[in-house]
Amino acid sequence: MKVIIIGASISGLYTATLLAKQGVNVEVYDRMSGLGGPSRTLIVTGKIKEVLDPVPEEIVLNQVKSLELFSKSRSARIELSYPDLIVERRRFVELLARTAKEAGVRLILNHQFEGYAQFGRKVGITLRDLETNEAKQISADILVGADGVQSAVSRAASRNGHPVAALVQARVTLPESGEENTYRVWFDTNRTNYFYWLIPESGRVAAVGLIADNVSQAKARLIEFLRERQLDVIEFQSAIVPMHQFGSANGVMDSNRNVFVVGDAAAQVKVTTVGGVVPGLYGAKALAQAILNGRNYGKELGGLKMELHLHLLVRHVLNRFSDQDYDQLIGMLDGGLKEILQEWTRDELTQSFLRMIWAEPRLIMLGAKAFVRSLL
Numbered sequence: 001m002k003v004i005i006i007g008a009s010i011s012g013l014y015t016a017t018l019l020a021k022q023g024v025n026v027e028v029y030d031r032m033s034g035l036g037g038p039s040r041t042l043i044v045t046g047k048i049k050e051v052l053d054p055v056p057e058e059i060v061l062n063q064v065k066s067l068e069l070f071s072k073s074r075s076a077r078i079e080l081s082y083p084d085l086i087v088e089r090r091r092f093v094e095l096l097a098r099t100a101k102e103a104g105v106r107l108i109l110n111h112q113f114e115g116y117a118q119f120g121r122k123v124g125i126t127l128r129d130l131e132t133n134e135a136k137q138i139s140a141d142i143l144v145g146a147d148g149v150q151s152a153v154s155r156a157a158s159r160n161g162h163p164v165a166a167l168v169q170a171r172v173t174l175p176e177s178g179e180e181n182t183y184r185v186w187f188d189t190n191r192t193n194y195f196y197w198l199i200p201e202s203g204r205v206a207a208v209g210l211i212a213d214n215v216s217q218a219k220a221r222l223i224e225f226l227r228e229r230q231l232d233v234i235e236f237q238s239a240i241v242p243m244h245q246f247g248s249a250n251g252v253m254d255s256n257r258n259v260f261v262v263g264d265a266a267a268q269v270k271v272t273t274v275g276g277v278v279p280g281l282y283g284a285k286a287l288a289q290a291i292l293n294g295r296n297y298g299k300e301l302g303g304l305k306m307e308l309h310l311h312l313l314v315r316h317v318l319n320r321f322s323d324q325d326y327d328q329l330i331g332m333l334d335g336g337l338k339e340i341l342q343e344w345t346r347d348e349l350t351q352s353f354l355r356m357i358w359a360e361p362r363l364i365m366l367g368a369k370a371f372v373r374s375l376l
């Protein structure tokens with residue numbers, strides 16, 4: 001069996017490795033001339049260890065054990081039982097590429113996917129060599145689009161794409177008040193429905209960012225925030241991110257069931273925090289299992305879909321929160337609710353959701369109030 005994967009980044013390379021380790025002939029194409037760019041500071045939960053065991057030290061910039069949350073007039077501190085990892089994207093992708101090559105994957109850069117057509121049970125794929133500008137045709141049994149938020153594979157299958165949000169981050173000098181092992185989140189509903197964050201990469205550098213509707217809005221608000229806190233910018237990182245939807249497809253792009261998408265291309269992103277690394281790795285695992293065992297990718301994605309749907313539900317409620325609602329929420333962060341947030345990661349909402357409601361029933365009233373207020 002021959003599988004062509006478009007996109008040599010996190011989800012594409014991980015899918016490729018899992019397939020190649022089982023003897024599948026895999027080729028991965030990317031339009032970039034180098035791996036892992038543009039640079040990006042990522043924070044991931046300890047759940048990544050269930051996928052990459054062990055997580056190689058070379059990709060981990062820092063580990064954070066505490067989270068501080070701030071609303072307009074309250075704050076709370078949560079000590080995490082399982083530290084979050086701060087990872088540099090380029091190093092991560094380079095490591096995945098090395099592992100993929102060791103497993104037998106052929107990795108070809110400077111090649112842009114342009115389209116596909118079905119030929120009997122095969123897929124004919126058109127790629128452009130960006131060095132020579134020549135178009136090439138190759139055929140495979142399976143085509144996988146791991147080509148990110150604006151997936152050309154998904155568009156070639158006539159899908160409309162996903163709603164997107166803009167994420168802008170600045171690498172800054174860690175302020176004196178910052179702690180190397182603590183990341184911070186500020187809620188400010190006048191500026192963003194999401195939050196501002198500060199993630200320490202080390203004792204000297206941190207990433208500060210926010211999510212908004214478009215890049216220019218996000219950047220303007222981030223610059224305001226950086227000025228207010230007198231933070232010195234080293235560089236900006238920005239891009240659009242896909243937002244998971246309830247009705248989004250199962251990642252199967254073609255009725256022949258031989259064209260699939262994974263990772264950002266399939267909007268496998270937690271929309272509470274817009275984290276896509278761990279969901280993309282789980283998506284890759286599900287896709288590899290489906291291909292290797294001839295099973296249904298949509299069904300293999302069951303647990304991940306449930307997790308992403310629950311994040312979307314919580315996001316719908318949070319989008320309606322006022323500053324006073326966040327004050328109340330943070331005021332509830334003691335006792336049972338705090339213990340659950342310490343114990344369970346953001347990638348385990350299906351396990352922690354009912355426990356949180358059970359520990360703090362006022363959450364239901366808070367969510368319901370915000371929802372009703374938004375309708376009035």
Ligand SMILES: Cc1cc2nc3c(=O)[nH]c(=O)nc-3n(C[C@H](O)[C@H](O)[C@H](O)COP(=O)(O)OP(=O)(O)OC[C@H]3O[C@@H](n4cnc5c(N)ncnc54)[C@H](O)[C@@H]3O)c2cc1C
Nearest residue numbers: 007009010011031042043113147148239263264275276277
């Ligand atoms: C600034 C920023 C910060 C983020 N921070 C976090 C975080 O802290 N934690 C977290 O979990 N997530 C974070 N995310 C989201 C996370 O980066 C993505 O969810 C994740 O990288 C998606 O990986 P992927 O492999 O699916 O896609 P991508 O990393 O987008 O890779 C797609 C690949 O496909 C290639 N490609 C695209 N089109 C073509 C084509 N036509 N032909 C050939 N190749 C093509 C691209 O060159 C690229 O290499 C952040 C995103 C941004 C923008």
